[in-house]
Amino acid sequence: MMSLWIFLSFAIIAFISLYILSRKTNVSTVLGNYFGANVLITITGVIININLQLTKQSPTSHLIFWTQKIPELSLKPALLLWFIYFLFSTRSNFSKCIHAVIFLTALVSIEIYFVHMKYLQWVNWNVFYSYLRYCLITLLLAIYTFYLKKLSLNDKEVRAI
Amino acid sequence: MILPLPAKYDANEIFIILSTVLTFVLMFALPRRLSAVTFTIIWTFNIFLALLADVTIAVKPYELYFSVDEKTYELFDFVLNSATYPTVPYFVVNFYQRIQPRGLQLLMYVLLCAGVASALEWISVQFHVFTYTGWKLYLSFLVYIVVFAVNIWLSNFIEKRHPCKSSSRS
Numbered sequence: 001m002m003s004l005w006i007f008l009s010f011a012i013i014a015f016i017s018l019y020i021l022s023r024k025t026n027v028s029t030v031l032g033n034y035f036g037a038n039v040l041i042t043i044t045g046v047i048i049n050i051n052l053q054l055t056k057q058s059p060t061s062h063l064i065f066w067t068q069k070i071p072e073l074s075l076k077p078a079l080l081l082w083f084i085y086f087l088f089s090t091r092s093n094f095s096k097c098i099h100a101v102i103f104l105t106a107l108v109s110i111e112i113y114f115v116h117m118k119y120l121q122w123v124n125w126n127v128f129y130s131y132l133r134y135c136l137i138t139l140l141l142a143i144y145t146f147y148l149k150k151l152s153l154n155d156k157e158v159r160a161i
Numbered sequence: 162m163i164l165p166l167p168a169k170y171d172a173n174e175i176f177i178i179l180s181t182v183l184t185f186v187l188m189f190a191l192p193r194r195l196s197a198v199t200f201t202i203i204w205t206f207n208i209f210l211a212l213l214a215d216v217t218i219a220v221k222p223y224e225l226y227f228s229v230d231e232k233t234y235e236l237f238d239f240v241l242n243s244a245t246y247p248t249v250p251y252f253v254v255n256f257y258q259r260i261q262p263r264g265l266q267l268l269m270y271v272l273l274c275a276g277v278a279s280a281l282e283w284i285s286v287q288f289h290v291f292t293y294t295g296w297k298l299y300l301s302f303l304v305y306i307v308v309f310a311v312n313i314w315l316s317n318f319i320e321k322r323h324p325c326k327s328s329s330r331s
Contacts, residue, residue: 026322027322028198028202028319028322028323031202031206031315031319032198032201032202032205035202035205035206035208035209036205038209038212038213039205039208039209039212042209042212042213042215042216043212043234043239045216046212046215046216046234047163047164047234050232050233050234051162051163051164051165051233051234052163058221059221059222060221060222061222062222065221065222069216069217073213144205147201148198148201148202151196151197151198151201151323152198152323154197155196155197155198155323155324155326
């Protein structure tokens with residue numbers, strides 16, 4: 001129950017942070033990226049868990065199920081969106097690398113926490129693969145962000161003409 | 162296998178292929194009233210919704226339905242979620258942007274679309290695309306009302322910021 005409340009609090013903070021991000025950037029991009037991040041997290045999760053059976057997770061309790069689902073819908077996409085924001089910023093490459101390590105570690109830590117709580121079992125999976133999974137998600141999300149930004153820019157150019 | 166292929170191509174796979182081809186032909190044949198940004202976000206939003214249903218109410222502890230043949234995530238589940246399903250809300254939103262109903266007309270429009278979507282879902286159940294293990298069709302009708310209302314709101318929200326080129330409303 002404690003974990004659920006912790007992740008609910010994190011979810012509120014995550015959504016507030018996404019509101020701040022939408023003020024800093026563009027609300028349409030944030031919305032599109034939020035949905036895109038969720039799609040990528042879910043698809044990779046399902047492939048790893050159900051199809052390849054590299055992890056084991058069969059929650060019989062509603063509490064365990066929602067404790068895992070809430071960060072998947074809030075904290076993880078929020079971390080990915082902020083990560084993408086820093087990647088597309090004008091910061092130095094060194095700063096971007098530091099941010100990459102922080103965000104990827106935060107994402108992997110959520111999974112490690114579930115493993116520690118015995119909500120998730122790593123069968124043929126480890127921390128390194130988790131890092132790889134989130135690197136792949138970030139790459140795909142960055143491509144999607146680039147595409148959305150390009151579309152927004154095209155729209156603006158057409159309106160300017 | 163990352164996305165398993167079906168062991169046998171039976172009614173549900175043929176239904177998914179035919180309905181996807183048919184809706185894509187319609188989508189490209191009919192004029193689009195949405196900007197590229199709105200189209201992309203609406204499409205992503207509906208993939209997100211389809212996946213969300215699959216990983217919440219279709220898995221343990223709920224297991225209210227399963228799609229296609231097995232409880233694994235097959236290639237045809239992926240096609241269904243990312244290509245077939247988003248076309249229905251796309252048509253709803255696209256036609257809404259064309260006729261722009263207001264008030265009671267809008268309510269009737271959403272109810273009509275939810276009815277049509279439920280009928281399509283009933284047909285897909287007959288073809289074993291979905292197998293209900295606790296889910297009911299009237300629940301789908303209620304969900305479609307909410308989903309289409311949110312889609313219409315979202316399309317208006319984005320169209321305000323990225324209006325369609327062919328639109329002459331403003």
